Amino acid sequence: MNNLVYLWLPDIKNKIVQMLPYQTLINIEPNNKRAIYEQIAINFINLINKGTIPAGTKLPSSRALANLLKLHRKTIVAAYSELIIQGWIVSKTKSGYFVNPEISVSDIASNPQYPCKSPIALKIQYSELPNEIEDSNDIFIDDGLPDARLAPYRTLLRAYKSVADREYNLKRTNYGTYFTSTPLKDALSKHLTYSRGIDHSASNIFITNGAQMGIYLVGKALISKGDIFLVGTPGYSIAKQSFESNGATTMEVSVDDYGIDVDKIKELCEIHKIKGIYVIPHHHYPTTVTLSPERRNQLLSLAFEYDFVIIEDDYDYDFHYSSAPHLPMASYNHSGRVIYIGSLSKCFSPSLRLGFVLGPDDLIDTLVNVRKIIDVRGDSFMEHALAILFENGEIERHLRKSNKLYKERRDHICGRIDLHLKGFASFRVPSGGMAVWIKFFRKYDVLKICSLLKKYGISFNQNIIFNRDKGMNHIRLGFASLNFAEIDKCIISIRESCIKLEQNNRGISESQQLF
Numbered sequence: 171m172n173n174l175v176y177l178w179l180p181d182i183k184n185k186i187v188q189m190l191p192y193q194t195l196i197n198i199e200p201n202n203k204r205a206i207y208e209q210i211a212i213n214f215i216n217l218i219n220k221g222t223i224p225a226g227t228k229l230p231s232s233r234a235l236a237n238l239l240k241l242h243r244k245t246i247v248a249a250y251s252e253l254i255i256q257g258w259i260v261s262k263t264k265s266g267y268f269v270n271p272e273i274s275v276s277d278i279a280s281n282p283q284y285p286c287k288s289p290i291a292l293k294i295q296y297s298e299l300p301n302e303i304e305d306s307n308d309i310f311i312d313d314g315l316p317d318a319r320l321a322p323y324r325t326l327l328r329a330y331k332s333v334a335d336r337e338y339n340l341k342r343t344n345y346g347t348y349f350t351s352t353p354l355k356d357a358l359s360k361h362l363t364y365s366r367g368i369d370h371s372a373s374n375i376f377i378t379n380g381a382q383m384g385i386y387l388v389g390k391a392l393i394s395k396g397d398i399f400l401v402g403t404p405g406y407s408i409a410k411q412s413f414e415s416n417g418a419t420t421m422e423v424s425v426d427d428y429g430i431d432v433d434k435i436k437e438l439c440e441i442h443k444i445k446g447i448y449v450i451p452h453h454h455y456p457t458t459v460t461l462s463p464e465r466r467n468q469l470l471s472l473a474f475e476y477d478f479v480i481i482e483d484d485y486d487y488d489f490h491y492s493s494a495p496h497l498p499m500a501s502y503n504h505s506g507r508v509i510y511i512g513s514l515s516k517c518f519s520p521s522l523r524l525g526f527v528l529g530p531d532d533l534i535d536t537l538v539n540v541r542k543i544i545d546v547r548g549d550s551f552m553e554h555a556l557a558i559l560f561e562n563g564e565i566e567r568h569l570r571k572s573n574k575l576y577k578e579r580r581d582h583i584c585g586r587i588d589l590h591l592k593g594f595a596s597f598r599v600p601s602g603g604m605a606v607w608i609k610f611f612r613k614y615d616v617l618k619i620c621s622l623l624k625k626y627g628i629s630f631n632q633n634i635i636f637n638r639d640k641g642m643n644h645i646r647l648g649f650a651s652l653n654f655a656e657i658d659k660c661i662i663s664i665r666e667s668c669i670k671l672e673q674n675n676r677g678i679s680e681s682q683q684l685f
């Protein structure tokens with residue numbers, strides 16, 4: 171019975187039980203800055219909290235535990251002394267050390283009648299969280315994000331430093347979100363005028379921490395409980411959830427090859443009082459289709475006729491390859507019925523959390539007050555630094571470079587899809603944006619395909635997969651953040667996954683025929 175120590179449990183008289191394997195339960199890290207005796211004490215506290223060592227349990231003597239852990243006895247004595255001071259264990263003369271019998275945390279930890287569930291009752295059911303990304307994997311597939319490796323971070327940081335070095339800027343950091351004009355608003359105003367033809371002033375721009383915040387704040391400002399909002403399907407589910415979280419009732423309108431079905435919108439307007447409609451006309455998410463000019467004009471006419479607002483999400487307007495892009499509806503004569511939301515993260519890097527809302531004065535004033543509830547002020551230094559990059563032409567140069575490279579990547583991935591996935595899937599070449607919409611034939615389940623991709627060193631988030639709605643078996647595959655070699659590996663891996671899935675299906679079918 172080498173290295174075995176026996177305990178006498180007070181609640182089981184006249185029975186001797188083998189001691190817990192403390193040498194494996196207690197984890198000591200030699201490089202940890204904490205003293206070893208403190209590490210031992212923390213280990214014991216965790217074991218008691220989890221119920222692994224119940225209240226009243228006799229602990230091994232300092233000598234026995236020192237032998238098990240191959241440590242000096244004084245270290246164990248110091249650990250026990252610390253636990254006694256904190257009240258976790260007690261020392262009984264001539265009997266030894268015991269877990270404090272008055273501690274009841276272990277009862278809760280081990281009692282099955284207590285549900286392992288938070289008492290918080292959530293009102294909103296959010297979409298499935300992305301799967302964890304394995305650092306060992308070579309490639310990560312997103313649903314259409316820019317390549318952060320191209321972003322002019324060094325230039326941005328130099329601009330940030332130059333802003334922070336000015337003392338009068340330091341005084342302005344306490345001003346919060348009350349300014350009607352900032353350097354970024356001024357620079358962005360010029361950019362939107364010459365790139366999108368939108369007639370507005372800087373005071374009509376509200377800077378947010380990303381376009382998603384803009385969508386939420388606009389909903390918060392506009393929606394009263396029960397208001398009906400229309401959204402496209404398939405569509406951007408987070409926007410739909412955002413409206414619903416603010417009290418709206420959402421109705422889905424189908425999206426085809428020409429964008430959202432405007433005739434269906436008219437039908438719904440004749441039946442219901444519609445408060446607003448959320449559209450992504452430039453490159454619809456997730457299908458990448460563009461809303462035709464005819465439907466844009468029809469939609470705007472309906473907004474006047476039935477008195478609703480249009481929330482125009484133009485998250486990647488700056489990226490177009492085949493021809494000049496359609497101007498946003500915000501550039502039309504809309505009399506304040508179009509609220510325009512954009513992202514600066516898409517033109518730089520996902521880590522730069524900046525977006526904007528463009529709308530009438532009363533909306534902007536309301537957004538200022540709404541934002542104060544959740545976020546008193548933004549990062550004025552970062553906003554000012556980005557404004558400098560707009561003013562000195564760095565952003566325009568970056569967009570030209572990115573557009574050229576992303577077009578090459580779009581052409582490359584479409585060529586590889588056409589070459590390697592013919593017979594497995596169909597697709598259409600996107601006119602712009604940063605993702606391609608791929609429809610797999612019915613027998614190739616996209617969920618199973620993506621699961622097999624992990625074996626090829628490819629990670630992804632669940633938001634690239636679209637298979638829950640009727641008739642959908644699609645992947646929204648972002649290409650902008652992948653170089654040619656990464657694109658090649660992705661497409662070949664998808665092909666190999668399809669082949670393996672086909673072989674598995676054939677094997678199941680043949681085995682069924684045997685019975």
